[in-house]
Amino acid sequence: MFKRLIGILTFCCSVLFLSSGFCQEWQELNSQHFRVFFSKDKDFLKFAKEVLDKAEKYYSQIAQDLGYPRYSEFWTWEKRVKIYLYSDHNSYLKATGQPEWTKGVADYKNKQIISYVWNEGFLDSLLPHEMAHLIFRDFVxxxxxIPLWLDEGVAQWSESEKRKEYKRIIKRLFEQDxxxxxxxxMKLDIxxxxxxxxxxxxxxRMRDGKQGTLLVSGNVLVDTYYLQSVxxxxFLIERFGSDNFAHFCRQLRDGKGLEEALKSVYPxxxxSIQELEDRWRDYLEKL
Ligand SMILES: [Zn+2]
Structure with missing residues (x-):
């Protein structure tokens, strides 16, 4: 398989700490949990308002999906998350020094999301994705x-508009072995x-239970890894509920290994990882 199978993934870049100073004048809009900074150059007010509005909606939705019901006080006042919106892709790249293929970045330590003003994909995709990374990290x-697949899986799951499409594609990959x-x-550092x-x-693993070998290009491997993650x-959230999922993440946070955490929450x-794969495959069969 050499061609790109999946065109719907958002590849984000998450960093622990971004040191670049933002030497730019900003306009600012605030809500209960967010501060949106946008470029003074042009009139981006309408977009910034939309961002603020959507961010508040995602905030409660994501916390609820992940089973963190008491999350509401986390990001208030001085702990509010900052969202920086540069006026275009170039200014964003210049200010952050991030790779060219990224459209936004989540900075865990400073609790900020940095991107630029673009409608397509930002509000439905990048914003919930990066917010989920921050919420998840706050929690764990x-x-x-924390395995990378879990972190990226959580972030993609929060892009709720894409869930149907994810399921359609993973089902096809499953059927084609x-x-x-x-x-x-688990061993792969993507x-x-x-x-x-x-x-x-x-x-x-083939559908008949036998082991097989797959030859793939880097692109397809990355796509497949991300899809399996979400x-x-x-599967964990739909099959066993958000509360158990939160409990599972808490076990990992407290230092348990993956199998140990699985065993204690889903006994x-x-x-084991083998049973996780077996049950996940049963779930895919019925999708
Ligand atoms: Zn991500």
Whole structure:
């Protein structure tokens, strides 16, 4: 498979700390949990208002989906999240020094999201995605070993408008025996995969239970990894509920390994990565 299978993913870039100073004059709009800064150059007021409005809506939706019902006081007053909107992609790149393929960045430590004024994709996709990264990180902290697939899965799951499409594509990959085995996925640091023409060899589980091998380009591997991530999170939340999911994340936060956390929260169904894969595949079968 050399062609890009999936055109719907948002690849974001998350950093612990962004040191670039923003030497720009800003206009500012505030709400209960957010401060939106936008460029003074042109009149971006309408867009900034829309951002503020959507951000508040996503805030409660994401916290509820992830099972954090008492989250409402987290981002008030001086803890409000800052959203910086540059006037275009170039100014954003120049100010942040981020790779050219990114459209926005979440800065965990300073609780800020930096992007630029673009309608298509920002409000429905990038904004909930980056907010979910920040909310999730607030919840799980930095000490526990949080697998990357869980972090990215949570962020993509919050892009609720895309859930249907994710399910449609993962079902197709499942039916064609193109999914990477979970064991392989757990070992893979997707950040080291450069999306070039290089071919990667991964192990897969076939629908008949046998092991197989998959030859894929870097692009397809990254797409598949991201899709499996969101599908696993969707499976855990839809099949076992948000409260159990929050409990599971709390176990990881408190230092438990993945299998240990699964075992303690889902003791009847998911006692190992193997069982997680088996039950997830049952779920895909019925999608
Ligand atoms: Zn992300």
């Amino acid at each position: 902290g930095f000490k526990g070993e 193109l999914l990477i085995s979970l064991e392989d996925m 950040r080291t995969v450069k999306t070039t023409d290089r071919i990667y060899i991964r192990s897969i 599908s696993l999170v969707g 009847t169904y998911l006692r």
